[in-house]
Amino acid sequence: MTFHDQVIAILPKLRIQALSLTRNRAAAEDLVQDAVCNALAAQNSFIPGTNFSAWMHRILRNRFISDLRKRRETTDIDDVPASSFASPATHEDNLALKDLSMALSRLPADQREALVMVVIQGMSYEALAEATDCAVGTAKSRVFRARRQLEAWMNGDLPVNDRLRMKVKALRDAMDIRHRDGQSAHDLLLS
Amino acid sequence: MTAGDKRKASADDDGGDEKDSPFGIWLSRGLHQLFDDVANEPIPEELLRLIEEDRNK
Numbered sequence: 001m002t003f004h005d006q007v008i009a010i011l012p013k014l015r016i017q018a019l020s021l022t023r024n025r026a027a028a029e030d031l032v033q034d035a036v037c038n039a040l041a042a043q044n045s046f047i048p049g050t051n052f053s054a055w056m057h058r059i060l061r062n063r064f065i066s067d068l069r070k071r072r073e074t075t076d077i078d079d080v081p082a083s084s085f086a087s088p089a090t091h092e093d094n095l096a097l098k099d100l101s102m103a104l105s106r107l108p109a110d111q112r113e114a115l116v117m118v119v120i121q122g123m124s125y126e127a128l129a130e131a132t133d134c135a136v137g138t139a140k141s142r143v144f145r146a147r148r149q150l151e152a153w154m155n156g157d158l159p160v161n162d163r164l165r166m167k168v169k170a171l172r173d174a175m176d177i178r179h180r181d182g183q184s185a186h187d188l189l190l191s
Numbered sequence: 192m193t194a195g196d197k198r199k200a201s202a203d204d205d206g207g208d209e210k211d212s213p214f215g216i217w218l219s220r221g222l223h224q225l226f227d228d229v230a231n232e233p234i235p236e237e238l239l240r241l242i243e244e245d246r247n248k
Contacts, residue, residue, distance in 0.1 A: 004246040012230040
């Protein structure tokens with residue numbers, strides 16, 4: 001199999017990795033294309049007989065991180081539309097799946113990527129570690145934490161940010177009522 | 192092995208069991224529903240052309 005044949009063969013897996021990182025289909029397509037361009041430009045640095053899959057996944061990951069750094073100079077990662085995993089309408093009908101999609105988008109990118117590569121691609125922890133340039137223990141830990149966090153959220157535990165948002169909303173509502181009644185709300189801020 | 196290592200090893204072992212738990216099975220099914228379509232979509236012509244052009248250089 002030539003270098004270019006290997007690039008074509010790994011494209012479906014790169015798409016999954018890209019979607020797990022970007023959380024957005026259009027951004028994932030762009031990321032795959034950019035990673036392929038980087039790989040073609042760097043093909044002389046690939047040593048035949050070594051792990052092509054890991055090499056390619058690392059290029060995509062590095063490109064994602066590099067793009068993220070550039071974007072952070074002007075905007076925020078949360079500006080990327082989240083929960084775009086399940087775009088087909090038939091999937092969105094499934095509420096549990098929609099919840100899972102939302103919960104996934106709240107995970108840190110490295111945990112989401114690790115979970116997806118192990119569960120969807122059947123990657124071993126060793127292969128995951130090589131593909132994401134980390135220790136095997138770190139790879140295992142990312143998958144473990146992702147599973148645990150998703151299970152907690154799917155069982156009804158709100159993410160920390162949501163709890164905080166709800167507290168702020170409750171406080172604002174209470175202050176609005178006080179103001180409407182012409183009372184001071186200062187003590188609410190001290191409680 | 193330090194206490195920290197022991198905790199980590201234990202967490203890793205649990206991770207293996209979790210895969211086969213009811214939630215683990217449900218999660219696997221859900222992830223496949225979310226991601227399998229993406230993997231099976233046709234590769235954009237533009238991307239294939241880019242690779243072929245590089246091959247023929």
